[in-house]
Amino acid sequence: MSRADWNVGPVTRYGLFWTLLPLTLSGLSGCTTGEASPSTALAPIPARHVVSIAAASDLKFALDDLAKRFEQAEPDVELRITHGSSGNFFAQIRNHAPFDVYLSADREYPERLIKEGLAMEETLVLYGIGHLVIWVPNDSPLDPSLVGMEALVDAAAHKVAIANPAHAPYGRAAVAALQHAGIYDRVRDRLVLGENVTQAAQYVASGAADAGIIALSLASAPIMRDKGRYWQVPPDSYPRLDQAGVILSSTKDLAAARKFTSYLSGEHGRQILQSYGFALPGE
Numbered sequence: 715m716s717r718a719d720w721n722v723g724p725v726t727r728y729g730l731f732w733t734l735l736p737l738t739l740s741g742l743s744g745c746t747t748g749e750a751s752p753s754t755a756l757a758p759i760p761a762r763h764v765v766s767i768a769a770a771s772d773l774k775f776a777l778d779d780l781a782k783r784f785e786q787a788e789p790d791v792e793l794r795i796t797h798g799s800s801g802n803f804f805a806q807i808r809n810h811a812p813f814d815v816y817l818s819a820d821r822e823y824p825e826r827l828i829k830e831g832l833a834m835e836e837t838l839v840l841y842g843i844g845h846l847v848i849w850v851p852n853d854s855p856l857d858p859s860l861v862g863m864e865a866l867v868d869a870a871a872h873k874v875a876i877a878n879p880a881h882a883p884y885g886r887a888a889v890a891a892l893q894h895a896g897i898y899d900r901v902r903d904r905l906v907l908g909e910n911v912t913q914a915a916q917y918v919a920s921g922a923a924d925a926g927i928i929a930l931s932l933a934s935a936p937i938m939r940d941k942g943r944y945w946q947v948p949p950d951s952y953p954r955l956d957q958a959g960v961i962l963s964s965t966k967d968l969a970a971a972r973k974f975t976s977y978l979s980g981e982h983g984r985q986i987l988q989s990y991g992f993a994l995p996g997e
Contacts, residue, residue, distance in 0.1 A: 763791045763970035766812060768803040770819035770957065771877075771912035772844060772884060772929035775937070776990035777817075783986065784977050791970050799910040801881025807832060807962060814965040815974060819844060819911075820883040821958035828960065837961035837972070839979045842992030844955035845930040846887055847944040849918055856925055858945035863895035865945075866904075866925060874904045875923035877911040884911040887952040888927040894951040918942070930991035957992070 769777055774797050781793045800818040807816060807827060816833065818824050821840060827833035848858040848865060858865040866874050877885035885907070892898040906923045908914030911932065918926035919941060933944040959978065961971045977983050984994050 763967050765791060765793050765814045765967065765970050765974050767793060767795045767815045767817060767974070768807065768811070768813040769795055769797050769817040770800045770803075770883075771797045771910035772819055772931050772957075773797065773817060774912050774932065775935035776931050776987055776992070779990075780978065780983055780986045783982060784974060787977070787982075788973055791973055793974065797910075797912065799877065799882040801883075802909075805881075810964070812964070813962055814967065814971045815959060815961055817841070817957070817959040817978075818883070819955060819957050821956045824958045824960040827962070831963060833960040833962050837975060838958060839960070839975055840956055840958050840995045841978050841983070842957045842987045842994065844884070844887075844957055845949060845991060845993070846884065846891055846927055846947040846952060846955075847930050847933045848925055848947060849915065849928050849933050849938065849942050849944040850925045851918065851921075851942045854924065854942075858925075859943075862945065863891065863897055863947070866892070866927075867897050867900050871901075871924045872904065873906045873917075873923040873925075874901055875906045875908055875914040875917035875926035875928075877914045877928075878907040878909060882908075882910050883955060884927075884929055885914075887955055890952040891927065891947050931987075934989075934991040956995075 777795060781795060785791065785793060800820060800823050803816060803818070804823040804827070807813060808830070816824060816827065824833060824838060828835045828838065848863070850856045850858065855870045856865045856868055865871065876888040879885035879889045889898065892901055906917055908917055911929050914926050915928045915932045915938065917923040918928070919938065927947065930946065932938055959975060961968065961975060965971050988994055
């Protein structure tokens with residue numbers, strides 16, 4: 715598994731530079747003075763709209779897919795995506811981090827930003843409903859499909875990875891599911907906390923943990939699906955993971971940000987999210 719597969723940092727674009735370089739050299743080669751002649755001057759390049767997105771880490775693979783298709787449909791808009799825990803982003807945005815759109819793994823954080831005047835109420839969108847799974851590698855002796863949550867108290871489950879419940883909605887949901895099953899006290903000393911749910915998944919995939927309670931959207935991605943198996947945690951055993959997004963009041967390009975959120979909640983975006991295991995609001 716390559717480092718690039720798990721990249722959860724900003725998406726950067728270099729294609730524009732390499733496209734313009736030959737044109738720039740060609741223009742310069744026809745000039746004998748410091749000024750470009752009318753025949754060789756480069757035409758003005760239309761400005762590209764950039765939308766900076768702070769996205770919950772469970773969206774890593776789904777949003778990578780969605781972003782490619784969005785940029786094909788809207789070539790004048792570039793998405794710069796940073797993945798992390800919803801709670802950490804909430805704190806950063808309150809400290810004026812320069813994002814345009816915030817996609818949280820719950821709806822509480824976006825609603826709190828609206829109340830504080832940091833996000834636009836009319837732009838709030840419930841884009842999906844997340845689910846928990848127990849994921850184990852293919853060679854694991856654990857079989858949650860047979861015993862469910864009890865697999866996590868098996869002697870072979872030395873370490874169990876979850877997202878940090880202090881700032882990750884999926885971590886709080888995992889704790890709730892363990893408590894609902896009546897095994898939290900037996901598993902607590904085995905827990906390994908990831909900074910976010912994607913890091914929790916990395917722990918299991920790399921062998922640093924024996925099992926993990928992670929997002930179905932991650933387990934459904936090819937990189938995970940081919941290397942392990944999962945059992946879906948009953949949705950009634952933890953609070954529903956309503957995932958919401960909002961445009962921040964500080965955005966510099968409201969029109970471009972709206973294009974993205976409309977695509978996210980529209981037909982094409984919903985199809986992509988559903989293919990990664992998200993339930994769709996209203997269905």
